[in-house]
Amino acid sequence: MRIGIDLGGTKIEAIAIEGASTVLRRRITAPRGDYPATIGAVRDLVAAIEHELGASCSVGIGIPGALSTLTGLVKNANSTWLIGHPLDRDLERVLGRPVRVTNDANCFALSEATDGAAQGAGTVFGAILGTGTGGGVVVNGRVLEGRHRIAGEWGHNPLPWPRDSERPGPACYCGRTGCIETFLSGPALSATYKTISGRSAEPAEIAARADAGDAGANDALAVYETRLARALASIINVLDPDVIVLGGGVSNISRLYVNVPPLLKPFVFSDAADPPVVPAQHGDSSGVRGAAWLWP
Numbered sequence: 001m002r003i004g005i006d007l008g009g010t011k012i013e014a015i016a017i018e019g020a021s022t023v024l025r026r027r028i029t030a031p032r033g034d035y036p037a038t039i040g041a042v043r044d045l046v047a048a049i050e051h052e053l054g055a056s057c058s059v060g061i062g063i064p065g066a067l068s069t070l071t072g073l074v075k076n077a078n079s080t081w082l083i084g085h086p087l088d089r090d091l092e093r094v095l096g097r098p099v100r101v102t103n104d105a106n107c108f109a110l111s112e113a114t115d116g117a118a119q120g121a122g123t124v125f126g127a128i129l130g131t132g133t134g135g136g137v138v139v140n141g142r143v144l145e146g147r148h149r150i151a152g153e154w155g156h157n158p159l160p161w162p163r164d165s166e167r168p169g170p171a172c173y174c175g176r177t178g179c180i181e182t183f184l185s186g187p188a189l190s191a192t193y194k195t196i197s198g199r200s201a202e203p204a205e206i207a208a209r210a211d212a213g214d215a216g217a218n219d220a221l222a223v224y225e226t227r228l229a230r231a232l233a234s235i236i237n238v239l240d241p242d243v244i245v246l247g248g249g250v251s252n253i254s255r256l257y258v259n260v261p262p263l264l265k266p267f268v269f270s271d272a273a274d275p276p277v278v279p280a281q282h283g284d285s286s287g288v289r290g291a292a293w294l295w296p
């Protein structure tokens with residue numbers, strides 16, 4: 001049996017999978033800001049699950065960041081209390097077994113490629129459009145980690161084919177300006193709507209207002225769709241994926257799947273620009289499921 005753990009900033013979620021079936025699921029509040037407590041919480045979660053199942057399991061973990069290949073320490077994590085720690089070694093010590101740790105967007109892509117919206121596809125690009133803008137690549141059922149474990153991280157590339165009004169673009173926490181994340185995250189969509197309409201709303205509310213005929217909401221989403229199309233086109237030109245799966249809060253906006261595909265063509269270096277762009281099948285559970293799938 002496999003245990004998958006999604007080490008989120010606000011919650012830690014765990015799942016046990018046997019075959020293709022979820023046997024049990026646990027969710028606890030993350031000990032924010034406390035690294036030793038985080039290690040202890042994962043240890044206790046695994047112990048409780050194994051006690052209940054009466055079985056020893058493999059453990060895979062998705063984190064909001066990556067392990068540096070230079071130092072072996074966590075980097076790029078928005079759960080900043082994990083940064084600079086040897087998370088995999090600390091967990092292996094308290095769990096008494098090898099663990100596999102990867103970025104949560106990689107887990108998302110792996111889950112959808114294994115038995116989700118991209119099942120059976122050769123090359124899958126999984127994009128998370130949420131608080132941030134992450135991404136992961138799965139090729140023939142395996143996560144493509146990359147030399148520096150940043151494969152698929154498109155969020156801090158610049159928005160491609162920018163319009164004059166999009167240059168230099170908003171400042172990003174990574175120190176650059178005009179990153180894809182500053183245009184395609186959920187907060188970025190809300191900011192676009194605020195600029196156009198003067199009003200504040202979360203992405204789901206913006207979509208509901210657009211459906212109800214609100215011109216400002218419709219315009220904000222139309223702008224968002226052109227940006228998403230350009231950003232995905234640049235991925236298609238490098239990776240040529242068989243399927244693109246979208247996850248995260250913004251991916252629940254159904255009109256994206258109608259409006260974005262026709263916008264790809266002018267930017268894709270091919271006579272065809274038709275990779276399916278589909279919503280995640282497992283929704284919020286993809287991260288934790290993909291973590292379990294890290295072990296064969």
Ligand SMILES: [Zn+2]
Nearest residue numbers: 156172174179
């Ligand atoms: Zn950035």
